[in-house]
Amino acid sequence: YLQSAAMTAPTPAYTRAVRLPELLQQRIVILDGAMGTMIQRYKLTEADFRSERLKDHPKDLKGNNDLLVLTRPDVIGEIHRQYLAAGADLIETNTFGANRVAQDDYDLGALSYEMNVAAARLARQCCDEFSTPEKPRFVAGAIGPTPKTASISPDVNDPGARNTSFDELLEAYKEQARGLLDGGADLFLIETIFDTLNAKAAIFAVDELMEETGERLPVIISGTVTDASGRILSGQTVGAFWNSVRHARPIAIGLNCALGATLMRPYVEELSKIAGDTFISCYPNAGLPNPMSDTGFDETPDITGRLVEEFAQAGFLNIAGGCCGTTPDHIREIAERVGKYQPRCRHAAPFTSLIGD
Numbered sequence: 001y002l003q004s005a006a007m008t009a010p011t012p013a014y015t016r017a018v019r020l021p022e023l024l025q026q027r028i029v030i031l032d033g034a035m036g037t038m039i040q041r042y043k044l045t046e047a048d049f050r051s052e053r054l055k056d057h058p059k060d061l062k063g064n065n066d067l068l069v070l071t072r073p074d075v076i077g078e079i080h081r082q083y084l085a086a087g088a089d090l091i092e093t094n095t096f097g098a099n100r101v102a103q104d105d106y107d108l109g110a111l112s113y114e115m116n117v118a119a120a121r122l123a124r125q126c127c128d129e130f131s132t133p134e135k136p137r138f139v140a141g142a143i144g145p146t147p148k149t150a151s152i153s154p155d156v157n158d159p160g161a162r163n164t165s166f167d168e169l170l171e172a173y174k175e176q177a178r179g180l181l182d183g184g185a186d187l188f189l190i191e192t193i194f195d196t197l198n199a200k201a202a203i204f205a206v207d208e209l210m211e212e213t214g215e216r217l218p219v220i221i222s223g224t225v226t227d228a229s230g231r232i233l234s235g236q237t238v239g240a241f242w243n244s245v246r247h248a249r250p251i252a253i254g255l256n257c258a259l260g261a262t263l264m265r266p267y268v269e270e271l272s273k274i275a276g277d278t279f280i281s282c283y284p285n286a287g288l289p290n291p292m293s294d295t296g297f298d299e300t301p302d303i304t305g306r307l308v309e310e311f312a313q314a315g316f317l318n319i320a321g322g323c324c325g326t327t328p329d330h331i332r333e334i335a336e337r338v339g340k341y342q343p344r345c346r347h348a349a350p351f352t353s354l355i356g357d
Contacts (some may be wrong), residue, residue, distance in 0.1 A: 031089070116141070
């Protein structure tokens, strides 16, 4: 693939995609922190979510954070820049729920593609402002799990019932991925996975899109262990989850959300041991929920930074960041602490981890 691609002029996204695996072998790469936590600080009103464009929309829109890339891009851009200033190498697009399945809850499914293009362009602009030859910045196109699950019944009295299908998820994910690609994303981040079948639909969608467009962007896959049993919501252990998605050859596999770093440690360690041919990512919550805290979570930046530093010291990590409750201060602390450690070594050629190569 590299030989054939070298015969044509590479796109900027392709050039950045080649650079990322190199960086992952040189140092621990920093992902940004929570978007929702930061948006809450702005105390936005219903009018902010609507703007003039959607002033007459029949449903309430407050809380639809993905919509803000269209109605308050200044807020989302400011948050991106705060994380970049804190040292983030990877910036997630504000598109966690910007898919047709999720947006249909607001009767805004038709805006899904536009949201993703706008979000990727905004993140691309912010990354370009901060990028230098020594410290390039990358746009991670965030693809969330959707509020529906293909493996679990929404009705406890009917275990066979489903409120979505693989084909519906596939089409929604493909539309989202196309928007992220067209907006300038450097990679796809399929994240907060609680149902592996949903993740497989997202993987398949990205794979189809790459085949159609001829692009080859890296993919990071991040699951969510939901409780102390060490399983994701659809019932798989961390090892089973990895074996279910490893065919996609992601550039990194990891865990995020649901747990703070303390409870996440054994599962990150397990992934680090069994996923030897790919990089490892981890972006935990800032501990447990705490409504009395400014961020809604227990851990201060110092505590989260120290815990993630222990992961780096143990040799588990290639990518480190934060999820719910984390702020630019958390990311700055993580970046400073893990920067003194070498990244986890893997044993595979750098670019063989792309979907469809």
